[in-house]
Amino acid sequence: MTDPILTVHDLSVAFPNQTVFKHLDFQLERGHFLSVVGENGIGKTTLMRTILQQLKPLSGEISFHPNRKTVHFGYVPQFRNLDREYPLSIRDFVSLNLSGWKLPWLSQQEHQQVHQILAQTGLLKIQKQPLGMASGGQKQRAYLAQALVERPDLLILDESTASLDNVMKYELLDLVKQIQQQQGLSVIFVTHDVPLAKQYADDFLLLKNGTYQFGPIAQLPVNDLQEADHV
Numbered sequence: 385m386t387d388p389i390l391t392v393h394d395l396s397v398a399f400p401n402q403t404v405f406k407h408l409d410f411q412l413e414r415g416h417f418l419s420v421v422g423e424n425g426i427g428k429t430t431l432m433r434t435i436l437q438q439l440k441p442l443s444g445e446i447s448f449h450p451n452r453k454t455v456h457f458g459y460v461p462q463f464r465n466l467d468r469e470y471p472l473s474i475r476d477f478v479s480l481n482l483s484g485w486k487l488p489w490l491s492q493q494e495h496q497q498v499h500q501i502l503a504q505t506g507l508l509k510i511q512k513q514p515l516g517m518a519s520g521g522q523k524q525r526a527y528l529a530q531a532l533v534e535r536p537d538l539l540i541l542d543e544s545t546a547s548l549d550n551v552m553k554y555e556l557l558d559l560v561k562q563i564q565q566q567q568g569l570s571v572i573f574v575t576h577d578v579p580l581a582k583q584y585a586d587d588f589l590l591l592k593n594g595t596y597q598f599g600p601i602a603q604l605p606v607n608d609l610q611e612a613d614h615v
């Protein structure tokens with residue numbers, strides 16, 4: 385029996401000058417890790433923006449289960465190198481979206497949430513350091529912690545490992561995988577890196593020119609995306 389958190393049905397998205405993809409059908413099972421792969425400019429970020437409801441589809445449907453209100457998103461963007469003078473500490477950066485900043489203090493429960501996520505992402509010892517001075521891998525872990533602190537059901541990683549070296553890439557994804565398995569988090573990981581997708585994902589969505597392939601990760605072609613079967 386399947387238990388999807390997200391169903392995409394017959395989805396087509398277009399900009400005024402081009403259709404990015406059409407008639408896309410796939411599901412994300414609750415607690416699964418889905419890798420979205422494909423070449424530059426094929427539409428991966430456009431699909432994420434449509435799922436995040438920042439873009440309206442031309443046609444088709446995106447449904448969340450049991451409904452949109454009950455599914456909370458976490459989003460980790462592509463690596464952005466922050467200015468070394470960036471003023472917030474790692475802890476304050478991670479707390480940024482919590483309601484305490486509107487009050488402007490954190491509740492006891494929010495303090496605990498921040499503490500727990502800093503510990504989980506290995507940032508506790510350096511929490512007081514300015515984020516701008518952190519290494520690339522630490523910065524990406526801080527983005528991950530910020531996305532996780534509100535306890536999302538669905539985490540979207542949009543090429544979040546793209547500028548990290550190999551060691552840091554695997555460290556970040558080990559951590560995501562651990563949290564996915566421990567907490568039943570559902571994950572969408574956008575990447576160009578097929579071996580990385582192979583190692584961590586349960587399922588894949590391969591976007592290609594005018595077509596796509598969706599299935600269990602074992603069926604994702606490793607070497608040549610051009611050779612992938614069409615659906």
Ligand SMILES: Nc1ncnc2c1ncn2[C@@H]1O[C@H](COP(=O)(O)OP(=O)(O)OP(=O)(O)O)[C@@H](O)[C@H]1O
Nearest residue numbers: 399400404422423424425426427428429430431576
């Ligand atoms: N706001 C926009 N207006 C018009 N065209 C757009 C817009 N955003 C993206 N596009 C175009 O849509 C296509 C898909 O872009 P998208 O950024 O989704 O690709 P991608 O697979 O994420 O690429 P990359 O791997 O390089 O990040 C590209 O041709 C891009 O130029």
